[in-house]
Amino acid sequence: MAGDTRDYFIAGTRFFAPSLAPGLYVVATPIGNLRDITLRALETLAAADLVLCEDTRTSSRLLDHYGIQAKKQSFHEHNERERAADIASRIAAGAAIALISDAGTPLLSDPGFPLIRALAEQDLPIFPLPGASALLSALVIAGLPTDAFAFHGFLPNKAGQRANALKKHADSRETLIFYESPRRLAGTLAAMAEILGDRQAMVALELTKRFERSHRGTLAELAAAFAGATTKGEAVIVVAGAAEPTIPDAADWQAALLDAMQNQPLRAAVDEIATRFNLKRKDVYDAALALKHED
Numbered sequence: 001m002a003g004d005t006r007d008y009f010i011a012g013t014r015f016f017a018p019s020l021a022p023g024l025y026v027v028a029t030p031i032g033n034l035r036d037i038t039l040r041a042l043e044t045l046a047a048a049d050l051v052l053c054e055d056t057r058t059s060s061r062l063l064d065h066y067g068i069q070a071k072k073q074s075f076h077e078h079n080e081r082e083r084a085a086d087i088a089s090r091i092a093a094g095a096a097i098a099l100i101s102d103a104g105t106p107l108l109s110d111p112g113f114p115l116i117r118a119l120a121e122q123d124l125p126i127f128p129l130p131g132a133s134a135l136l137s138a139l140v141i142a143g144l145p146t147d148a149f150a151f152h153g154f155l156p157n158k159a160g161q162r163a164n165a166l167k168k169h170a171d172s173r174e175t176l177i178f179y180e181s182p183r184r185l186a187g188t189l190a191a192m193a194e195i196l197g198d199r200q201a202m203v204a205l206e207l208t209k210r211f212e213r214s215h216r217g218t219l220a221e222l223a224a225a226f227a228g229a230t231t232k233g234e235a236v237i238v239v240a241g242a243a244e245p246t247i248p249d250a251a252d253w254q255a256a257l258l259d260a261m262q263n264q265p266l267r268a269a270v271d272e273i274a275t276r277f278n279l280k281r282k283d284v285y286d287a288a289l290a291l292k293h294e295d
Contacts (some may be wrong), residue, residue: 008046009067017046020096024087024119026097026112027107028131032209034065036132042066044129049096052087054111058102075099080111085120091124105133109153109179135177138204138236141214147242148174155180155188162188168196176239184230189226192239193219200240206233245278253277257284258291266292 006017025044030036045051046068052075053059063070075083091097101110119126152169155162155178160175169176180188185203192201198218206212215222219239242245253273260269270288274281 006046006069007067008042010042014067015042017043020044020047021125022091022094022096023125023127024091024115025096025098025127025129026106026116027100027129029059029062029100029103029131031103031132031134031137031207032212034062036208037062037116038129038131039130041131042068045070045099045100047096050090050094050097052097052099054101059100062100070098070137075111075115077111081114084115087115088122088124090116091119092122103134105130105131108133108135108151110286132208134179134204134234134236137207138202138214138238139175139177141204142175142202142238143216144175144202144238148241149177150174151177153179159187159191161193163195166191167174170196171242173241173244175241178239179236180235180237182187182233182235185231185235185237186223186226186229188237189219189223189234193223194235196239196242201244202238204236205231206240207236209233247281253279253284254287254291257288261288261291 008017009015010261025048027041027044029041030039038235044122045066050072051059051063051070051072053072054074056072056074061096063072073083087097099112099115100107101107101112105112106112107116116126120266139149150169150172152165155165178188189203195217198220200216201219201250202214202216203222204212204214213221215225217225253276256276257269257273260272263269264272266288270281273279275286277284
C-alpha cells in the first residue's frame with residue numbers, strides 16, 4: 001500500500017498525498033499545458049506504488065514539474081500484453097497502480113485496453129480519474145453538433161486502406177472525430193474531401209499549448225490550406241456528419257418511372273430511377289409492377 005507521506009508540490013508549496021486503496025487508477029494527464037491536471041490526479045500519482053507510463057521520459061517532465069518521486073515503469077503497445085498478468089497479480093496482492101499515457105486520457109488511441117480487460121475479467125478494482133482529452137477539447141470548439149459524435153482515432157497509413165475506412169463513415173450522421181500526424185494531415189484532408197464530400201470541418205493543432213490554433217472551413221478548403229504545409233504535433237480533425245437525405249416526392253419519381261418505362265425495359269427503368277432519386281431498388285421495382293398492372 002502507498003504510504004501517507006508521499007508528496008507533491010504546487011508553486012513551491014508541499015502537499016501530502018493520502019494513501020490509496022488497492023486497484024488500477026486510470027489517470028488523465030495534460031495534453032499540452034501542464035496546469036491542466038486535477039488535484040486528485042496529483043494525489044494519486046504521488047501516492048501510487050507504481051506509475052505505468054507510455055514513455056517514462058515524457059511522463060518524467062510532468063512528474064518532475066510537480067515534484068512527484070514516483071516509481072515508474074514503461075507500459076506501451078509493444079509490452080502491454082505481456083505485462084498485464086503481472087500487474088493484475090500485484091493489484092490482487094494489494095498494490096495501488098496508476099496508468100497514464102503521454103498525454104490526455106489513457107486508452108483513447110493509447111495503450112491500456114488489454115490491461116483493463118484483464119482486470120475486469122478478474123473483477124479487480126479500476127478507478128477512472130477524468131481530465132484532459134484532445135478529442136473532447138476539439139469537439140467543443142469545432143462549432144459542429146455535439147449531441148452525437150463518433151471517435152475513430154487514427155486512419156490507416158496506406159491510401160487505399162484509408163479510403164476504404166472513410167467510405168465506411170461516409171453516411172454516418174454523427175459528427176466524426178479523427179487524430180492525424182502532421183506528415184499525413186494534408187493527404188488525409190484531401191482524401192476526406194474526395195470521399196466525404198465538401199462538408200464543414202475543423203482542424204485543431206497544438207491544443208492548450210502556446211501556439212494553439214484551429215482552422216475551420218469545408219474539407220476542400222482545409223485540404224487546399226494544408227496542401228504542402230508543415231505542421232507540428234498531432235492534429236485533431238472534426239468533421240460534420242452526413243446531411244439527412246432528402247426524400248423525393250412520390251408523385252415526382254413515380255411519374256419519372258412511368259416515363260422511363262415507356263422507352264426501356266422494366267429493369268433498366270427501375271435501375272435508372274432508383275439511382276437518380278436515391279431510392280431503394282425494391283421500392284421502385286414494386287412501384288413499377290403496380291404501374292404495369294394498372295396499364
